[in-house]
Amino acid sequence: MTTPAEADVLVLIDHADDGTLRPQVRELLTLGRAIGTVHGVWVTGAGATPPPAALEEVGGHGAPVVHVLDTGSVHPRLTPVVAEALAGLVGPATRAVLVSSSFENKEVAARLGVLTGAGTMVDVTAVEVGPDRLVVDKQVFAATWTSRCTVRTPLAVLGVKPHAVEAEATSADPAVAVTHEVEVSATARAVEVVERTERAPSDRPDLGAAQVVVVGGRGTEGDFSLLDELADVLGGAVGATRVATDEGWIDKDAQIGQTGVTVAPRLYIGAGVSGAVHHRGGMQASGTIVAINTDADAPIFEIADLGIVGDLREVVPRAIAELRRLRG
């Protein structure tokens, strides 16, 4: 591998439809600086441009330039469109393309891998810049195992999990936006976005990136108010089991599990959660696991650091009161 000065790194800038940056972008930019010269990539359509606040953040975290790839009338959220747009920016000096490891961006990574022949890995938790290649740690089996891998190709495409690095600002200069018009293939254009409804952002931390996650299951019987209160006291996010989302007690995007959000916070508190295997697959890499359940045989107690056999309606309010008292 060439030295960082000669290596280019492309970082896909995730943003809401209104142009607000997703928080993990700052981490990806910080990580990119350890590999080479960072270029932000902002995929957009119909002439939309990044807002000034976004350019300030991206520039501040080390990307002097943001390439604004305008797909014109083609919907810029479709993952094949994003992948083709990104592939057009990859050049001989590009050493890495970094994206967040969301379900959508894993598809971007996969397609970019096909288009460029790059070694591609997702669910990456750490990247080490070796003398001649990148060494990457990734989670497997729902984070019960970690494997260390090397990328054998000159270009690496990496889907990175939250908290792989701590975000660090480096500059006060906003990034400069350079717009390119992008043509995509007929196959990518063939998919039509008939409807798209983006959910309003919450005041709470993003579930996948939160350091404290409070989760409710069947035992809540649909009442999440105590869990909301506990999450607010702890500065955490609220998640749920599939039962709770299927019952419509909480939005589907709160579902933690192998097919929902995977979380690995410092502290996981499950209240009225039994710990079915699919749920455990989405949370068992958490730092400390606390479980509250009336059923002493609930499987979640097999992995809990602190298990409490009891009714969440008794335990949680007392815990909230005591936490408030201890903090004064």
Added chain:
Amino acid sequence: MRIVVCVKHVPDLMADRRLGEDGRVARDGGDGTLNELDENAVEAALVLAEEHDAEVVALTMGPDDAEDAVRRALQMGADRAVHVLDDALAGTDVFGTARVLAAAVRRIAEDGPVDLVMTGMASLDALTSMLPAALAAELDLPQLTLAAGVDVADGAVRVRRDLDHATEVLRAPLPALVSVTDQANEPRYPAFAGIMAARKKPVDTVDLADLGIDPATVGTGGARTQVLSAAERPPRTDRVLITDEGDAGVRLAEYLVEHKLV
């Protein structure tokens, strides 16, 4: 109409899953199963086939016991199966897998056009969820992934999907590739008659030569990444289980403070 549904044989979720010394998924446990999310894909394919009078072909790639995965799909109601079996495939990465499956789909299409390729959204072993997108790219098909609902009408497929931050409805003309989530349906349990009927359904076993793929481009040697080491998360120690006698809330708060979690 013809639907190819890709299925994978994976270690049972409830079993002790591990990586072997070579860093690959250990598949010697003997208690494998059809990937659960692929059951959702088979179910979705069967429902569409019933509506549109389509043939459903189950496709898998893997060692001998992978035939169990297509056999399960046949028991659920798929009409026939193709199993890509070749010793050179051991250690193939997602891109090699996508190339092999694409070649197998094209071979199936020699009998008549394939209108839909369906997969689960991810396999519950590696769970990278990259295969559907890589396969769509190899086949140059429109991709409609992560479908929580799927309909076919007037030569087009329409899916509804829930993403991290948005809900979408996508539409594309056939042929296309669709991946489904576990929200898409409740997979049927094979009836006794289905299990009996599956014994007579054909499983066509093909190798890399049949597909025109050079063995050197797949397997461990063809992989673009290399596993250096693998480690299991250390077991949790000092675990505590208490029964609430009116004091558990306070003890929970004290535990969080003591362990510097607040």
